[in-house]
Each structure stands twice: as C-alpha cells, then as structure tokens.
Amino acid sequence: MRRKFIAAVLLSGALLVAPVRADAEPPPDSAGFAGRWIENGRLKIAVTTDAAAARVRAAGATPQYVQRDQQQLDQLMAKVDKIARQQSNLRSWGIDPISNQVVVKAVGGSDAFRGTDGVRVESVRTKFQQQAGEVNPGDGWWPGSETYCSVGFPATDAQGNKHFLTAGHCTNDANQAAYGAISQANRLGTSNVGGSRSINAREGDMGVVAVTETGWTTSAKVNTYGSPAVTVTGAADAIVGETVCHSGNTAPNWECGTVSAVNQTINYGNVVVEGLTTTSACSQGGDSGGAWLRGDKAVGLHSGGNSSCVTGDQDNSIFQPVSEALAKWNLTLLTGTGDPDPDPDPEPGPRTFANPTDYPIRDFQVAVSTVKSTAAGRTASPLKVTVEGNHTCLEDLNISLVSPSGRWYYLQRYGGSTCHPLPATKTYSVPADETAAGTWTLRIGDNGPGDIGTLTGWSITV
Incomplete structure (x- = not known):
C-alpha cells in the first residue's frame, strides 16, 4: 500500500x-x-x-x-509504476522531492521510460536482497531453525501483552517458535500468531513476534553495541537528508548514514515492496528486522539492502517505516525516559569540554567546530553551550548544535531587519536528553552579505 x-x-x-x-x-x-x-x-x-x-x-x-505539485507527482508515479511492473531489471522507483521527479534505478539502465517527462533513470550495478546471514555473536532472535534475524521495537497490544516488531520476511511462517539463541535455545515466544501478523508483499515488510515465555521482558533501550544504550522516546517518519542509525545482529552492529529517499518501491527479485525508505548506511545479512532510529525516535524496521556495503552508494540499506507496522496491528510502541540516576554524581569526571580554535565566519559559508566529550551517562537537561567570538550582524547567523547521535538543535535562527553585534560571550540552554559521550559539533552559518566575524572558541557542559 x-x-x-x-x-x-x-x-x-x-x-x-x-x-x-x-x-x-x-x-x-x-x-x-x-x-x-x-x-x-x-x-x-x-x-x-x-x-x-x-x-x-x-x-x-x-x-x-518546483514545477509539479504532489498530485501531479502521484499521477506520474502511478504511470511509472504501471510500466515498472513489466520490467525485470529495476531495483527501485519512487518520488524524489529534491529534483521534483520520479527516479527509477535500473541495473544496467533502462529505455522503458524514454520520453516520459519528469522521470529520471539512474543506472546501478547491484540488486537488492532481503538479508539473512550466518550466526555471529550479538543481539538477535531465531525464527525456528532458520538463520537469525534482529529484534526491532518492543510494543504492547490493547490488553498489555508483550510483542516486538521485526521484518515480515523473518516471520512468514505462521505460529513459528521464536528463540533468543541459536540451535532453538531460549524460546522467547511465537512469531506471526494465527498467520495474520506478517506481511512481505507490496503492502510492506513487517511482522510481529509475541513475547510469551516466562522470564522474558521487553525494554525501550536499544543496544548500540559498546556505547550507552539509546532509550526510545517515540516514533517518527524519516525525512530525506537526515541522519539515521540502525542496530542489528551482525557486526559492526551499529551503523549510521543519511536518508536518501522515502516512499520507494523496491524490487528484491522474489518480491516487490512499496513504501520503503533507503539510506546510505551499511548493513549486513542478519540485520533484518532491526531497529532504525533518528536520534531517540523509532523510524523503521530493517528490510534489506546490498549484499555487501558498496562505497558511495546512497541506497545501501532499506527499512520499513515503523509507524505503519504499529498502526497495522494496533500496537503501542514501548517508550521510556531513561533510568533515574540513584547516585547524584556517579562519575565525578569533567562535564565541560571546549575547543579554543579560531574559525572565520564568512558570508554564505558555514564555520564548523567540534569537541569530543568523554563524560559518562546522559546529558543534563538543559545542557549549556557557550559561544565566544565576534560578528557584526547576529541576525545573519544560523547557529546550531549537532549531537553525537546526529540530532540538530538550533541555538540562533537567521532573520531580522536590524543588525546587532554578536556578544563576545553568549550562552545557550539546550533542552537535550542524549548520550553525553561522543563528538558534539557547533555550526555557524552566515546567511547575509557584508558582515564578517570570527568564532574564537566554544564550550559545552553536558
């Protein structure tokens, strides 16, 4: 659908x-x-x-x-879809909002759309496949005696029963035992109960596993394999150009990239699936069903991708939007706010990190400066960002902070009819709830002519 x-x-x-x-x-x-x-x-x-x-x-x-509105794009997409169903070498097709076109990706190219205004054909070298893989240590689940998949997002039904979402091609067998370890060990529940909780067709690639066995619990904390867990706080839709990360059962397990397209029709060879999202992040066999996140928001369930990571390919990995799966089976996403800290100061190490390097702030360019935090646990909320520098027109500037997870926070937005100088020192309060450790990035973009300045340093207290 x-x-x-x-x-x-x-x-x-x-x-x-x-x-x-x-x-x-x-x-x-x-x-x-x-x-x-x-x-x-x-x-x-x-x-x-x-x-x-x-x-x-x-x-x-x-x-x-742009030239075409959404209705015109949808009509063009319907025309493309009709032709595409008759082709055997197409990898994907869908609307690209940036170019205001329908983009078709075909192995070796295609002449089937020649002369169709608003359609761009891109030649690609690889086909997509729905991934499976050999057993490696990690956080996964096993459908019966088959090769492993990855746990997506836990959810509950109207009666409070526990489930988790995963890929439909991992749950295609009705009433199949689901295990938490290889060799049919540690049964945790049953996948595709009643045969009505799995889809791997044009409508999507999504399924449900019921967690029913004694001793098994569910958690909103996503395994990031070595870094502090990310606690899911809600669900969202992905947007082209934003950073997303996924957690899966195959090393290196936690990988990030950029959304390259949404609402794409994907040809896996054995099945065509509509409405999927593509990203530049790498993935491997066994990641299927795993969790895709934008910051701390759930956005998708891993569906497939290239058989191995292709350098420079903006469509390395594919995911099923999670919101559709939740709505399909009337499930509620399990969320949390992080565990309360029983010790007010468990890690007495430094919480303030700074970069004193000068960076020029030039017209229509972006000054970028980073600091690396080694602080443990979550950030304070709000965290503090202090910017030091000079500029003749504060109103020309967009100032933003980018967290280690890729989430953006705007400290100052461009706009205003009168110029005021940037104060020598200016402190911003940022309502963040993130993992404190990692690289934090300050970006200052000058969007107006005739005014210059310098970022002389900045610090962040997490």
Missing part, C-alpha cells in the same frame, strides 16, 4: 532553542506542496504556489519552488 505523504510540515517558531521538528503535524490542506527534505540542517519544503510558500515561511521552514 503506497503511503501518500503530505508535503508540508509546520515547525514551532516560538522557541529559539529547539530540536528540528521534522515530525510535526502537517496542515490539513496539502494544495501547493510537493515534498520535504533536510538540507544543511534546515527543513525545506517544495511548493508550487505563493500561498504555500508563505505558509512554509510562517512555520519557520524554507520553501523551494
């Missing part, structure tokens, strides 16, 4: 310091809109009318004028 994503997304402009609201509610009327994506940390929305552009600006996002 192809999902028709409404293109407009409204952002809250009331708070100066806030994470990107990529999952905010869209307006009910989608006329004049044609898709969305993240570009240099900013949400951009394709529009075809001045009225739509005004609504986007009022919401705090950036409009991009």
Whole structure:
C-alpha cells in the first residue's frame, strides 16, 4: 500500500532553542506542496504556489519552488509504476522531492521510460536482497531453525501483552517458535500468531513476534553495541537528508548514514515492496528486522539492502517505516525516559569540554567546530553551550548544535531587519536528553552579505 505523504510540515517558531521538528503535524490542506527534505540542517519544503510558500515561511521552514505539485507527482508515479511492473531489471522507483521527479534505478539502465517527462533513470550495478546471514555473536532472535534475524521495537497490544516488531520476511511462517539463541535455545515466544501478523508483499515488510515465555521482558533501550544504550522516546517518519542509525545482529552492529529517499518501491527479485525508505548506511545479512532510529525516535524496521556495503552508494540499506507496522496491528510502541540516576554524581569526571580554535565566519559559508566529550551517562537537561567570538550582524547567523547521535538543535535562527553585534560571550540552554559521550559539533552559518566575524572558541557542559 503506497503511503501518500503530505508535503508540508509546520515547525514551532516560538522557541529559539529547539530540536528540528521534522515530525510535526502537517496542515490539513496539502494544495501547493510537493515534498520535504533536510538540507544543511534546515527543513525545506517544495511548493508550487505563493500561498504555500508563505505558509512554509510562517512555520519557520524554507520553501523551494518546483514545477509539479504532489498530485501531479502521484499521477506520474502511478504511470511509472504501471510500466515498472513489466520490467525485470529495476531495483527501485519512487518520488524524489529534491529534483521534483520520479527516479527509477535500473541495473544496467533502462529505455522503458524514454520520453516520459519528469522521470529520471539512474543506472546501478547491484540488486537488492532481503538479508539473512550466518550466526555471529550479538543481539538477535531465531525464527525456528532458520538463520537469525534482529529484534526491532518492543510494543504492547490493547490488553498489555508483550510483542516486538521485526521484518515480515523473518516471520512468514505462521505460529513459528521464536528463540533468543541459536540451535532453538531460549524460546522467547511465537512469531506471526494465527498467520495474520506478517506481511512481505507490496503492502510492506513487517511482522510481529509475541513475547510469551516466562522470564522474558521487553525494554525501550536499544543496544548500540559498546556505547550507552539509546532509550526510545517515540516514533517518527524519516525525512530525506537526515541522519539515521540502525542496530542489528551482525557486526559492526551499529551503523549510521543519511536518508536518501522515502516512499520507494523496491524490487528484491522474489518480491516487490512499496513504501520503503533507503539510506546510505551499511548493513549486513542478519540485520533484518532491526531497529532504525533518528536520534531517540523509532523510524523503521530493517528490510534489506546490498549484499555487501558498496562505497558511495546512497541506497545501501532499506527499512520499513515503523509507524505503519504499529498502526497495522494496533500496537503501542514501548517508550521510556531513561533510568533515574540513584547516585547524584556517579562519575565525578569533567562535564565541560571546549575547543579554543579560531574559525572565520564568512558570508554564505558555514564555520564548523567540534569537541569530543568523554563524560559518562546522559546529558543534563538543559545542557549549556557557550559561544565566544565576534560578528557584526547576529541576525545573519544560523547557529546550531549537532549531537553525537546526529540530532540538530538550533541555538540562533537567521532573520531580522536590524543588525546587532554578536556578544563576545553568549550562552545557550539546550533542552537535550542524549548520550553525553561522543563528538558534539557547533555550526555557524552566515546567511547575509557584508558582515564578517570570527568564532574564537566554544564550550559545552553536558
């Protein structure tokens, strides 16, 4: 079932310091809109009318004028889909909001769409496959006596019973025993109970495992294999251009990349699946069903990808949007806020980290500076960011903080009719709840002409 994503997304402009609201509610009327994506940390929305552009600006996002609106793109997609079903060498096809076209990826190219306005054919070298793999140490589950898959996201039904979501091609057998270890050891429950809780067809690649055995519990904490666990706080839809990470059963287990396309039709050879998301992150056999996240938000269940990672391929991995799976079986995602800290200061080490290096702030360029935190546990909320420097027009600047998980927080947004100088020292409070350790990045973009400055240093207290 192809999902028709409404293109407009409204952002809250009331708070100066806030994470990107990529999952905010869209307006009910989608006329004049044609898709969305993240570009240099900013949400951009394709529009075809001045009225739509005004609504986007009022919401705090950036409009991009395009030729085709969403209805025209959907009609073009339907035409492409009809032709595509008759082809044998296509890897994927779907709408690209950035180019305002339907993009078809074909092994060795294709002439089937020659002369079709608005369709771009890209030649690729590899076919996708739904992944399976040999046994390696890690956090996985085993469907019967088959090769292993990966646990997606735990959820509960209306009666409070425990389940977890995973890939449909891992749960295709009805009432199959599910194990927590190889060789049919440590049974945890049953997959595809009654034969109605698994789909691996055009509608999607998603399934449900019921956790029924004594002693098994479920948790909202995602295994990141060596780094502190990420606690899932909710679900969201992925957006082109944003950073996502996935956890799976095959080494290196935790891998991140960029969303390259959403709502794509994928040809796995043995099955065609609609509505999937592609990313540049690598994945391996055995990762199927695993968790995809945007920061601490659940976005998908691993579906497949290249048989091995291809350098430079923006479509290395594929996932099924998790929200559709939750809605399909009326399940509630298990979420948490992290465990309370019984010790007010379990790690007395430093919590403030700084970078004193000077970086010029030039017109229409971005100054980028990083610091590496070695602090344990979660961040304070709010955490503190202190920026030191000079610039003749603060209103020209977009200042943002990027966390180790890839989540963006805007400290200062570009805009204003009167220029004021950037204070020599300015401190921002950021309402974050992240893993403290890792590389934090400060980005200062100058969006206006005629004013210059220098970032002379900055620090973060986590």
